[in-house]
Amino acid sequence: MRVVIAEDNPLLRDGIVLLLGEHDIEVTAAVADADGLLDAVAAHRPDAAVVDVRMPPSHTDEGLRAALTIRSAYPEIGVLVFSQWVETSYARRLLSEHTGHVGYLLKDRIVSTGDFVEALRRVADGGTALDPEVVRQLLAAPAMDAGLTRLSAREREILALLAEGRSNLAIADALHLAERSVEKHVTAVFTKLDLPQARTDHRRVLAVLRYLRS
Known part of the structure; x- marks a missing residue:
């Protein structure tokens, strides 16, 4: 590199x-x-x-x-x-x-x-x-869009960790959850934000950007 x-x-x-x-x-x-x-x-x-x-x-x-x-x-x-x-x-x-x-x-x-x-x-x-401090300041008092308002507290917590660049395994360790549980929450985030799976888009990044832009 x-x-x-x-x-x-x-x-x-x-x-x-x-x-x-x-x-x-x-x-x-x-x-x-x-x-x-x-x-x-x-x-x-x-x-x-x-x-x-x-x-x-x-x-x-x-x-x-x-x-x-x-x-x-x-x-x-x-x-x-x-x-x-x-x-x-x-x-x-x-x-x-x-x-x-x-x-x-x-x-x-x-x-x-x-x-x-x-x-x-x-x-x-x-x-x-x-x-995480950068994420915290970016997310301070956001104006939520309709998709983001559908997220549960746990889903928002996981989305904030995604914004830090963490993998599903790292999120599972941080929140003391099973990795499979994190995968289900991440999938729910994509669904609630209307981010269908596509070969040309990185849904994790798009979800984070949606959060930060709000």
Whole structure:
């Protein structure tokens, strides 16, 4: 797997480079600003980009704006936002404009380097990886649509865990349920959201996006 890193803190940037190298992930470029990120992505066409939110020159939203540009120009490249802050408006756009290949993790909540690497691989492979706090803020006081109002409390709980990128087995472990029970709940979610099975659509991602857009 080939990765580009955009992080203005040199210690953290070098640390991520070393960490990924230990897991046989090639870092093709490590840059300190959004312009460098866009140039590196265009030059190397990596499998994924790890992007900080606040970078030079204004240290506001340069990283997220660059992430949106990458998502638009190169939808096949995974984008993992790695930040101290949750910018909900940008997060919604990242998640709504294309399905899959996206993640948003918070720096101060990463407790395992293995979890970070696993999330990066998932995003590069076309999945999603969202910190639970990001999900919580995105779902705060949503305006529900008709399909979502049909969900039970348990189904909503499972849909929130789907938004974090968890598998059925991981959800079963988190909620102390049988995996078969989780499968039935997930199927019920798809039914209530009117998401029929189709070869061209990823129903798990579509269900999560429906939830986040509401």
